[in-house]
Amino acid sequence: MVSCENLIIMARWDCEGQQPETSFKVKISSIYMGVLHEVITKDNEYDLSHVVWKSKEICLSFLYVTVTALHGGNESTEIKSKSFSFNTQETVYANCLLEFPPATLVVNESRAVVTFPNPFLFYKEINQVYKESDFQLIFSVNFGENVDRDALCIKTEPTCTAEGMFPKGEENCVTLRGLLVDENRIDSIQMNQTQKICSPEIQDEGFILLIALLFVFGVILSVAIIAICKVRAWTTKSPPLPKPLDFKKNLSYKDNFDGEISAVSIYKSPEKVIDEDVCRVPLQHKESKDPSSVSGNNLIDGNSSVSSTKTETLSMSLEDYNDDDEEEEYRSPYESREPVLCQDMGDGDIVITYTGT
Numbered sequence: 001m002v003s004c005e006n007l008i009i010m011a012r013w014d015c016e017g018q019q020p021e022t023s024f025k026v027k028i029s030s031i032y033m034g035v036l037h038e039v040i041t042k043d044n045e046y047d048l049s050h051v052v053w054k055s056k057e058i059c060l061s062f063l064y065v066t067v068t069a070l071h072g073g074n075e076s077t078e079i080k081s082k083s084f085s086f087n088t089q090e091t092v093y094a095n096c097l098l099e100f101p102p103a104t105l106v107v108n109e110s111r112a113v114v115t116f117p118n119p120f121l122f123y124k125e126i127n128q129v130y131k132e133s134d135f136q137l138i139f140s141v142n143f144g145e146n147v148d149r150d151a152l153c154i155k156t157e158p159t160c161t162a163e164g165m166f167p168k169g170e171e172n173c174v175t176l177r178g179l180l181v182d183e184n185r186i187d188s189i190q191m192n193q194t195q196k197i198c199s200p201e202i203q204d205e206g207f208i209l210l211i212a213l214l215f216v217f218g219v220i221l222s223v224a225i226i227a228i229c230k231v232r233a234w235t236t237k238s239p240p241l242p243k244p245l246d247f248k249k250n251l252s253y254k255d256n257f258d259g260e261i262s263a264v265s266i267y268k269s270p271e272k273v274i275d276e277d278v279c280r281v282p283l284q285h286k287e288s289k290d291p292s293s294v295s296g297n298n299l300i301d302g303n304s305s306v307s308s309t310k311t312e313t314l315s316m317s318l319e320d321y322n323d324d325d326e327e328e329e330y331r332s333p334y335e336s337r338e339p340v341l342c343q344d345m346g347d348g349d350i351v352i353t354y355t356g357t
Helices: 124-129 200-235
Strands: 002-005 008-012 023-030 034-041 045-047 063-071 104-107 112-117 136-144 147-154 159-164 173-181 188-191 339-344 350-354
Touching: 112 173, 136 159, 147 159
Parallel strands: none
Antiparallel strands: 002 008, 008 045, 023 034, 023 063, 104 112, 112 159, 136 147, 136 173, 173 188, 339 350
């Protein structure tokens, strides 16, 4: 029910049938001084540290705790804890122990030195309780089997120190144990024995060994992963290639031009003459501005030059001329180009090929 962890003293309890309205009355008492503190709480635990470390007499006294459940004006039977004390001279169920402050060990060829902060200064609770008392720390350092060194540290010393030597074959590690005692050595508080405290060299060697083991483990793990990946690569079948697209339609280009074809006028340069041997093209000469007077089926003579003669549209009908004689006639982009050769397009259709852009 009561636990001691260094300077922390906690009281804990369980309650069957506990309800949200249930509260608990907690009392800490001494067989010499009666009730020291009383409090009501809804929690199932209570920190007693501030009561125990209120004075030297309390922390060295024979202590116990009682808890009573309260609900709707009713009280349960008072439950009493087992006894506890920091005083090693008291016959109690639980002796509470103090922990040593952090200690260091320095080892050289001639000696080993152990140092740690003075508990009277390191713990403010101890300093407050024993401020007016002439307490001191008696501690023992174990350097190996049957090799102990006793030392004394008074309250005013900032650091406690002990020296010794390690026997041959012993590792460079020590353990500490001790007592806080008064000037008459009647009352005392026991210090908990420490775990092994080793020199930094030993700790460095252990750290290096740990790093080496981790490195070896990492290499082995990497090799195993690579091996597993390769085995999977050998045993895993490759996925089949995708099937080609099934195109049964004709992919040839189809011209769906539905636009209206309009008449185009083609003009021949007066300075250029098409040779008779190149081709013979039926021409329609414009005799007059009247479209009804167009003549047909005249051939181009290779030895004659046609001066300012306009060649009318081939195989096309003329559309809606303007009745105004003075209006300028429409000129196509081909008017400023010259024919190069004639090509037979089949079925007797011959076209004149032009150059230029």
